[in-house]
Amino acid sequence: MERTLPDHSVRPPSQALTRTGGFLAGFTHTLQPYIGCRFGCTYCYVQGLGVHRFHQPPLPWGHYAHPRAGIAERLGQELARHQARGRLERLAIFMSSATDPYQGLERRWRLSRACLDQFLAFPPGRLLVQTRSPLVEEDFPRLRALGERAWLSFTLETDQDEVRRVVTPWCPSIERRLETLAAAREAGLNVQIAVSPCLPFSSVASFGRLLLELADRVVVDSFVCGDGQGGRRTRATGIPELYEAQGWGDWQDEGPAQELYRWLAARMGDRAGWSQAGFRALAHPEQGRAD
Ligand code: SF4
Numbered sequence: 570m571e572r573t574l575p576d577h578s579v580r581p582p583s584q585a586l587t588r589t590g591g592f593l594a595g596f597t598h599t600l601q602p603y604i605g606c607r608f609g610c611t612y613c614y615v616q617g618l619g620v621h622r623f624h625q626p627p628l629p630w631g632h633y634a635h636p637r638a639g640i641a642e643r644l645g646q647e648l649a650r651h652q653a654r655g656r657l658e659r660l661a662i663f664m665s666s667a668t669d670p671y672q673g674l675e676r677r678w679r680l681s682r683a684c685l686d687q688f689l690a691f692p693p694g695r696l697l698v699q700t701r702s703p704l705v706e707e708d709f710p711r712l713r714a715l716g717e718r719a720w721l722s723f724t725l726e727t728d729q730d731e732v733r734r735v736v737t738p739w740c741p742s743i744e745r746r747l748e749t750l751a752a753a754r755e756a757g758l759n760v761q762i763a764v765s766p767c768l769p770f771s772s773v774a775s776f777g778r779l780l781l782e783l784a785d786r787v788v789v790d791s792f793v794c795g796d797g798q799g800g801r802r803t804r805a806t807g808i809p810e811l812y813e814a815q816g817w818g819d820w821q822d823e824g825p826a827q828e829l830y831r832w833l834a835a836r837m838g839d840r841a842g843w844s845q846a847g848f849r850a851l852a853h854p855e856q857g858r859a860d
Pocket of ligand 1: 606612
């Protein structure tokens with residue numbers, strides 16, 4: 570499908586950090602440098618949250634993304650206030666939950682990079698950078714400089730690129746993502762792999778070994794547990810029809826994802842996590858720090 574791809578800046582944000590709860594309870598705030606997401610994953614439930622309503626007529630999910638120009642300056646002001654109140658250490662920030670902070674637009678706008686620079690000036694207790702984009706490699710030195718406070722959480726829903734091409738055709742290839750994960754290990758970052766949501770994969774042993782090799786932690790998630798509404802949000806996406814068309818079985822079947830999680834837990838202990846509890850384990854700054 571042709572994409573229209575509007576990408577003009579929206580009005581400067583009145584607020585950078587958003588208090589969070591629900592699925593991400595434990596993290597204190599989320600941070601979204603962009604509105605919309607050009608990765609346009611079929612399963613993305615953000616598309617149902619009405620973030621595109623400012624387009625008239627509405628544009629389909631994945632057909633737009635807008636920089637929140639000025640967000641880093643706003644973030645710096647907010648972090649300075651937290652510092653003045655002695656609360657920086659208590660902050661646990663999830664960047665990002667409703668967009669990918671390293672989608673292609675970042676190459677031009679560098680808002681995520683500018684936010685990392687603010688975090689370097691005012692280090693929070695925990696910063697989790699959630700992305701699937703190899704572009705994050707260019708900011709590895711910044712993440713490294715944040716030390717044990719920062720975790721890269723990198724999405725890898727499957728080890729099969731043919732599955733990726735069907736479900737998330739606008740996302741980076743599996744091969745390229747594996748290169749980024751290897752580079753993150755090489756750079757000495759704290760790396761979590763988010764198998765979220767778990768898509769059809771090769772075999773438990775084969776995918777599991779890959780995950781063991783590349784991650785300090787792994788979170789496995791399913792459509793049912795991971796969309797925050799027991800699968801209702803996913804039902805409203807193209808996933809049910811897509812699974813049926815591909816002959817992949819019941820999209821609500823958590824069996825393969827749970828089997829992968831159990832295989833990992835047997836080898837990684839509590840460094841393997843399931844769904845919400847797995848993500849929340851990193852919300853607390855004392856978790857995941859070097860011994
Ligand atoms: S990368 Fe994340 S925010 Fe973007 S479309 Fe995919 S699931 Fe949604």
